[in-house]
Amino acid sequence: EAQVTQNPRYLITVTGKKLTVTCSQNMNHEYMSWYRQDPGLGLRQIYYSMNVEVTDKGDVPEGYKVSRKEKRNFPLILESPSPNQTSLYFCASKIAYRGGNEQYFGPGTRLTVT
Amino acid sequence: GENVEQHPSTLSVQEGDSAVIKCTYSDSASNYFPWYKQELGKGPQLIIDIRSNVGEKKDQRIAVTLNKTAKHFSLHITETQPEDSAVYFCAATAPDSISNFGNEKLTFGTGTRLTIIP
Numbered sequence: 739e740a741q742v743t744q745n746p747r748y749l750i751t752v753t754g755k756k757l758t759v760t761c762s763q764n765m766n767h768e769y770m771s772w773y774r775q776d777p778g779l780g781l782r783q784i785y786y787s788m789n790v791e792v793t794d795k796g797d798v799p800e801g802y803k804v805s806r807k808e809k810r811n812f813p814l815i816l817e818s819p820s821p822n823q824t825s826l827y828f829c830a831s832k833i834a835y836r837g838g839n840e841q842y843f844g845p846g847t848r849l850t851v852t
Numbered sequence: 853g854e855n856v857e858q859h860p861s862t863l864s865v866q867e868g869d870s871a872v873i874k875c876t877y878s879d880s881a882s883n884y885f886p887w888y889k890q891e892l893g894k895g896p897q898l899i900i901d902i903r904s905n906v907g908e909k910k911d912q913r914i915a916v917t918l919n920k921t922a923k924h925f926s927l928h929i930t931e932t933q934p935e936d937s938a939v940y941f942c943a944a945t946a947p948d949s950i951s952n953f954g955n956e957k958l959t960f961g962t963g964t965r966l967t968i969i970p
Binding site for chain 2: 742778779780781782783786796797828830839840841843844845846
């Protein structure tokens with residue numbers, strides 16, 4: 739089954755404790771992206787990757803890191819989480835050719851930073 | 853950059869009635885307008901999309917209309933059913949002026965929570 743998976747689905751942590759949210763897709767998509775969803779703000783892009791070893795900032799990259807060492811995986815790293823990073827996070831992937839617009843989203847990771 | 857506004861933020865309709873959600877965008881270069889449905893506990897899923905070279909697209913009970921001059925597009929759901937209850941997001945994409953490599957960035961609206969009343 740074609741899908742994007744994220745782990746963990748739920749995470750409660752404390753300020754400053756480094757964490758990683760994993761994302762994996764089995765569709766051989768070149769493009770992967772991370773979004774955060776907050777009430778009243780919709781989905782905002784954090785980082786995206788056009789292919790292995792190619793990453794770039796989205797609209798709200800501060801406090802986040804990403805890496806793309808393999809095509810299927812795109813982990814989101816919070817080196818020193820803060821309470822304002824409490825949010826619902828989604829990973830997405832799509833084909834990276836002009837016109838390949840449909841993004842496939844993972845099930846989400848709800849992060850709480852206390 | 854692109855800015856997408858979506859209205860209303862909440863919408864309740866009687867089962868069987870129609871629902872309409874409206875979005876406006878700011879970047880006249882935007883040329884792709886998808887609609888995503890997000891059910892409780894799940895990620896957004898594409899339900900319909902339209903490109904700027906057409907004015908309307910239908911898929912069974914769902915339709916999307918686009919007015920490029922006014923820079924707005926709308927989602928229409930007819931004969932609503934309880935399973936249509938969800939949060940709906942519109943989005944707009946402007947082509948990447950630097951490369952043709954599919955880096956069209958999606959800018960989302962703020963979402964509409966649609967509730968179908970049985």
